[in-house]
Amino acid sequence: RFFHQYHNTFAPLNFSDYEAISRCQREVPEYFNFASDVLDKWSQIEKERKGPSNPALWWINGKGDEMKWSFEELGFLSQKVANVLSGPCGLQRGDRVLVILPRIPEWWLLNVACMRTGVIIIPGTTQLTAQDICYRLLASKAKCIITTDVLAPAVDSVASKCQFLKTKLIVSESSRAEWLNFSSLL
Secondary structure (H helix, E strand, O other): OHHHHOHHHHOOOOHHHHHHHHOOOOOOOOOOOHHHHHHHHHHHHHHHHOOOOOOOEEEEOOOOOEEEEOHHHHHHHHHHHHHHHHOOOOOOOOOEEEEEOOOOHHHHHHHHHHHHHOOEEEEEOOOOOHHHHHHHHHHHOOOEEEEOOOOHHHHHHHHHHOOOOOEEEEOOOOOOOOOEEHHHHO
């Protein structure tokens, strides 16, 4: 309640921007891709500075292990993941992929890679049951699913019912029959 009551103090409006947008005077790009138009530009700025920068992604797990990626590293890794999606996974612009991962660094890489390639990402919680996964695969007509070895058995139990599903990608150190391994492809 308090937030909504005092929302103006948290996010003041810039009326000149509002007026320009309402009159369609703002230049809006015909095509916009966050990965190439924002992330790659920050990567270029980072290269030109040739000094330490703030991390683009700073991930810490429950055990205190951390991973820091610069904009350059995040951009490079997301390009590699985009190549995995368009190469071995056979995905093209407009195809759908169901991603059921915990919030691990690969989750962010896949998000940026999907933006980069024009693949539509459908995120799912790791609490989904086999029936939930089947429903989402059928309703979305996803061509690919990406998950961990924890949910792989649930996917395998319903995959035969999902006629659009062509590729299963597992994010795990171990391999699994009929699944592509994310780490080895990367």
